[in-house]
Amino acid sequence: MTTVLDVAKRAGVSPATVSRVLSEKSIVAPATKERVLRAVRELGYEPNLFAQGLRSGKNNTVAFAIGDIEQYVYLQLSQHMQNALEANGLDLLLFNLGHRGDRFEAILARAKALRLSGLILATPDPVDMAAIGSFRSEVEFSACPIIVVGQDRSADGIPSVWHDDDQGAFEATDYLLRRGCRKIGYVGRIEGSAVGSWRYQGYRRALGEWGVEVAGERVFDCAYRYPAGYASGEKIAARQEDFDAVVCGSDEMALGVMAAAADAGIAVPGALSIIGFGDIEWASFVRPAMTTLSTNYRELATQAAQIVVSAESPAGPVLQHKIGRQLMIRGSTI
Incomplete structure (x- = not known):
C-alpha cells in the first residue's frame, strides 16, 4: 500500500510537505505542489481520512x-x-x-x-x-x-x-376562500409538532382575516401518514355537507383524504377541494392532479x-x- 513516505520520495520532498499539500491548509510553492500531486497520481495514493481526522480533531x-x-x-x-x-x-x-x-x-x-x-x-x-x-x-x-x-x-x-410554513398555509387557505369556499377543514399533525403547529396557525390566520370561524369539528389532528389522512377523509365524507374544502399538512395526508372521498363517491374538486403540502413527486401525476405547496x-x-x-x-x-x-x-x- 502506497504511503506518504512513498509520495514524498517520488516527489523529492519531506513527508510534512506532502501533508501540507494534501490538507490544502498551508501555502506551498506551486512547483512543489505540482510535483507532489503528480506523484500522488502516478502512485495512486489515497489519503487516510481517518488519520487526518485524528490529527485535525474532526473528519x-x-x-x-x-x-x-x-x-x-x-x-x-x-x-x-x-x-x-x-x-x-x-x-x-x-x-x-x-x-x-x-x-x-x-x-x-x-x-x-x-x-x-x-x-x-x-x-x-x-x-x-x-x-x-x-x-x-x-x-x-x-x-x-x-x-x-x-x-x-x-x-x-x-x-x-x-x-415559511405559516405563510404557506395562509396562502393555501386564502386561495380557497377567494374561490368561495367557507367550510374549510384542516387535516394535519398539530400537537407535538413544531412545523405542524405553524401550518395550522397559518390556516387559522387566513380564516380569521376573512371573518370565518375556526370550527373545531373541522380540524383533524393526526399523523403524517396515508392511513391517517384516509381515516380523516372518511369522517369528512360522513359529514359531507359540513365541508367544501380541506387543507392538509402533508401530501400523504391529502392523498388519503382524496382516496376516502373517491371511495365515498364525492367529486374532487366539484364537491370537495383538497390542498396538500410539500409537492412530492407523485402529486402532479395523480388524478385529479393535486394542488399543493412546493418544497425547495x-x-x-x-x-x-x-x-x-x-x-x-x-x-x-x-x-x-x-x-x-x-x-x-x-x-x-x-
Missing part, C-alpha cells in the same frame, strides 16, 4: 438527523443533502430519529467520538434546546456546527434554514451545507435562511 463527515425516514420529504431532502455536502468535499452520515428525542441525545453524545464536521437536524418535532445547549457548552460551534433545517431556531442562536429541497440542502463549510469563518454564520413556498395550483381545487 469530513456531517451527521444528518431526520425526523422520520418513512416520510417522502425526508427521503428527498436526504438525497439533496448528500449532493450538497459532496459538492463541498463532505460525506453524509444519516440518522433516523423516528420522532424519538433519546436518539437525538445519543447522536450528540457520540458526536465528539465520531469527530463530526457538523450536525444537520431536520425534524417536524420540537428541537431539544437543552440537549443542544449542553453539547455547545463542551464543543465550540466551529468544531461541530449544528444547523436546523425546516424550523426557525435562530432566536436561540442556531443557524436555521426553513420554509435543493436550496434547503445547499444553504445548510454552506453553513457547515463556513463554520470557521471569523464573521460567524448567517443565522436565518427563510425560503418561501409556492402554491402549485392543479386539478384538486376549484
Whole structure:
C-alpha cells in the first residue's frame, strides 16, 4: 500500500510537505505542489481520512438527523443533502430519529467520538434546546456546527434554514376562500409538532382575516401518514355537507383524504377541494392532479451545507435562511 513516505520520495520532498499539500491548509510553492500531486497520481495514493481526522480533531463527515425516514420529504431532502455536502468535499452520515428525542441525545453524545464536521437536524418535532445547549457548552460551534433545517431556531442562536410554513398555509387557505369556499377543514399533525403547529396557525390566520370561524369539528389532528389522512377523509365524507374544502399538512395526508372521498363517491374538486403540502413527486401525476405547496429541497440542502463549510469563518454564520413556498395550483381545487 502506497504511503506518504512513498509520495514524498517520488516527489523529492519531506513527508510534512506532502501533508501540507494534501490538507490544502498551508501555502506551498506551486512547483512543489505540482510535483507532489503528480506523484500522488502516478502512485495512486489515497489519503487516510481517518488519520487526518485524528490529527485535525474532526473528519469530513456531517451527521444528518431526520425526523422520520418513512416520510417522502425526508427521503428527498436526504438525497439533496448528500449532493450538497459532496459538492463541498463532505460525506453524509444519516440518522433516523423516528420522532424519538433519546436518539437525538445519543447522536450528540457520540458526536465528539465520531469527530463530526457538523450536525444537520431536520425534524417536524420540537428541537431539544437543552440537549443542544449542553453539547455547545463542551464543543465550540466551529468544531461541530449544528444547523436546523425546516424550523426557525435562530432566536436561540442556531443557524436555521426553513420554509415559511405559516405563510404557506395562509396562502393555501386564502386561495380557497377567494374561490368561495367557507367550510374549510384542516387535516394535519398539530400537537407535538413544531412545523405542524405553524401550518395550522397559518390556516387559522387566513380564516380569521376573512371573518370565518375556526370550527373545531373541522380540524383533524393526526399523523403524517396515508392511513391517517384516509381515516380523516372518511369522517369528512360522513359529514359531507359540513365541508367544501380541506387543507392538509402533508401530501400523504391529502392523498388519503382524496382516496376516502373517491371511495365515498364525492367529486374532487366539484364537491370537495383538497390542498396538500410539500409537492412530492407523485402529486402532479395523480388524478385529479393535486394542488399543493412546493418544497425547495435543493436550496434547503445547499444553504445548510454552506453553513457547515463556513463554520470557521471569523464573521460567524448567517443565522436565518427563510425560503418561501409556492402554491402549485392543479386539478384538486376549484
